[in-house]
Amino acid sequence: MDSLPFINLHTHRKPQSKDEIVVRNAFLKAPDLIDSINYFCSCGIHPWLLSSDFENDLIHLERLIELKQVVAVGECGLDRIKGPELIIQQEVLLKHIELANQCNKPIILHLVKTYSDILEFKSRFKTPWIIHGFKGNETQSKNLINAGARLSFGPRLLHDESLQQVFKQTSLENIYLETDTKPLGIQSIYKKAAELKDIEINQLKVILTANFKRDFLLVLPNE
Numbered sequence: 467m468d469s470l471p472f473i474n475l476h477t478h479r480k481p482q483s484k485d486e487i488v489v490r491n492a493f494l495k496a497p498d499l500i501d502s503i504n505y506f507c508s509c510g511i512h513p514w515l516l517s518s519d520f521e522n523d524l525i526h527l528e529r530l531i532e533l534k535q536v537v538a539v540g541e542c543g544l545d546r547i548k549g550p551e552l553i554i555q556q557e558v559l560l561k562h563i564e565l566a567n568q569c570n571k572p573i574i575l576h577l578v579k580t581y582s583d584i585l586e587f588k589s590r591f592k593t594p595w596i597i598h599g600f601k602g603n604e605t606q607s608k609n610l611i612n613a614g615a616r617l618s619f620g621p622r623l624l625h626d627e628s629l630q631q632v633f634k635q636t637s638l639e640n641i642y643l644e645t646d647t648k649p650l651g652i653q654s655i656y657k658k659a660a661e662l663k664d665i666e667i668n669q670l671k672v673i674l675t676a677n678f679k680r681d682f683l684l685v686l687p688n689e
């Protein structure tokens with residue numbers, strides 16, 4: 467890789483170009499399937515997919531997160547709109563945090579209407595915790611970053627003007643960019659983000675690559 471990569475912190479697709487490094491959400495795929503892929507992924511139980519048999523899913527997850535391609539735990543988290551009652555989601559989230567701490571890997575969080583609930587967990591996190599698809603306001607952004615969170619901004623950044631304002635106020639050392647489920651190139655999100663911050667795309671790549679190495683303790687391909 468001659469130039470710095472575009473890092474896509476949370477996507478449901480494989481890398482779409484040679485200069486893209488992804489963390490693909492692999493949910494709870496079979497270990498041999500994950501063993502055969504040659505890009506990074508994350509594994510966890512999405513709150514929408516929480517079954518009554520989550521104890522078994524957690525045992526499965528414990529095996530998955532040991533694999534070297536699995537660089538993060540998640541997405542997991544809390545959702546007030548969809549999924550089982552919050553008390554169950556909290557119990558399962560805590561298990562994910564323990565697993566992340568145990569394997570010393572970051573955790574990728576799905577949070578819907580729960581930006582204040584997550585603050586109650588802040589002392590539990592021993593590894594970086596990243597809120598994917600962040601769409602909160604400036605106060606929430608500040609409170610979360612002060613508590614130690616990183617914020618990952620997705621496709622919404624392209625058109626949501628109030629989120630763009632929040633993004634402008636958020637320090638680059640605490641952010642990531644992602645495409646999530648949208649069939650977009652990560653390049654388009656970098657372009658918008660650089661424009662909003664009034665910096666060159668390359669400068670943005672330097673900072674986000676440094677963030678990624680810091681949080682994921684990774685040596686990137688071709689280094």
Ligand SMILES: [Zn+2]
Pocket residue numbers: 476477478491541646647
């Ligand atoms: Zn997702």
